[in-house]
Amino acid sequence: xxxxxxxxxxxxxxxxxxxAGCAGSQPPHSQTKNMLQTYQQMANELSDTPTFATxxxxxxxxxxxxxxxDISGDLDQHVEFxxxxxxxxxxxxxxxxxxxxxxxxxxxxxxxxxxxxSAALEYVDREGMLKIRSAEIGLYEPGESVxxxxxxPVRADEF
Amino acid sequence: xPTRPNTYSLKITVxxxxxxxYARNEGITTSILREVGPASISVDSNGTATLSxxxxxxxxxxxxxxxxxxxxxxxxxxxxxxxxxxxxxYTARFMFAGALALSVRGTIDVEELILSCSGLLCRAARAxxxxxxxxxxxxxxxxx
Numbered sequence: 001x002x003x004x005x006x007x008x009x010x011x012x013x014x015x016x017x018x019x020a021g022c023a024g025s026q027p028p029h030s031q032t033k034n035m036l037q038t039y040q041q042m043a044n045e046l047s048d049t050p051t052f053a054t055x056x057x058x059x060x061x062x063x064x065x066x067x068x069x070d071i072s073g074d075l076d077q078h079v080e081f082x083x084x085x086x087x088x089x090x091x092x093x094x095x096x097x098x099x100x101x102x103x104x105x106x107x108x109x110x111x112x113x114x115x116x117x118s119a120a121l122e123y124v125d126r127e128g129m130l131k132i133r134s135a136e137i138g139l140y141e142p143g144e145s146v147x148x149x150x151x152x153p154v155r156a157d158e159f
Numbered sequence: 160x161p162t163r164p165n166t167y168s169l170k171i172t173v174x175x176x177x178x179x180x181y182a183r184n185e186g187i188t189t190s191i192l193r194e195v196g197p198a199s200i201s202v203d204s205n206g207t208a209t210l211s212x213x214x215x216x217x218x219x220x221x222x223x224x225x226x227x228x229x230x231x232x233x234x235x236x237x238x239x240x241x242x243x244x245x246x247x248x249y250t251a252r253f254m255f256a257g258a259l260a261l262s263v264r265g266t267i268d269v270e271e272l273i274l275s276c277s278g279l280l281c282r283a284a285r286a287x288x289x290x291x292x293x294x295x296x297x298x299x300x301x302x303x
Contacts, residue, residue, distance in 0.1 A: 081255075
């Protein structure tokens with residue numbers, strides 16, 4: 001029997017590869033060209049090993065600090081909520097670029113609960129590596145339109 | 160593992176916050192919701208909520224309402240705009256513990272929520288303490 005996690009991983013990887021060519025306006029600096037690739041790698045690794053240690057590798061120190069200050073105990077219990085890739089059952093389109101001076105990746109699709117969702121991740125350059133600084137998921141009902149452009153998430157420390 | 164909130168549960172929470180404000184101060188809440196223009200609701204990490212608009216402010220406790228989402232909330236921010244047709248468009252953003260934000264957009268028929276639900280809003284306090292499926296269905300009808 002095909003393992004569900006393997007199926008989801010394959011489906012997500014395939015759809016992300018398809019969408020890679022549909023990315024939106026590119027920011028002027030090269031680092032942000034890799035946001036989708038970085039996300040795809042994270043999604044694959046989380047699908048294989050859905051632990052906080054896996055997710056943490058892709059996060060900026062500021063976000064890791066906020067998570068630790070908010071949640072005590074076993075963070076593995078929270079990773080399915082905290083990590084946007086684990087919300088997705090399928091991906092339909094992606095956009096990446098600059099919005100409000102920030103570099104953001106938007107991933108649209110359907111959640112494992114059947115909602116239309118649009119996840120926005122803000123990436124920052126940390127010593128040559130792209131790390132997630134903030135994340136937000138927009139939830140939509142059937143019939144509603146998900147954003148067809150780049151938008152950026154709110155930062156927890158600015159909310 | 161915490162249960163993920165969905166679109167429905169977030170929209171119900173928005174309606175409950177309006178309901179709690181109405182229960183706390185019917186006059187100012189009605190004035191804010193009927194006046195064309197922007198308004199907002201904020202909820203802090205202690206569950207203290209404030210509805211703000213041109214007509215004034217209403218402060219109330221929303222601790223139980225946000226607790227029903229099942230995941231610890233850091234803050235809630237709802238920006239609203241009432242148009243001349245009496246529709247309230249809103250964007251609600253929930254910042255959860257762990258720094259993940261969820262957002263939802265919607266429209267509320269203010270007249271339906273306030274007038275035709277002369278029972279609904281007045282049953283606010285009871286609804287919070289004794290949440291029923293039928294009450295949720297009534298909310299759902301007022302939400303789009």
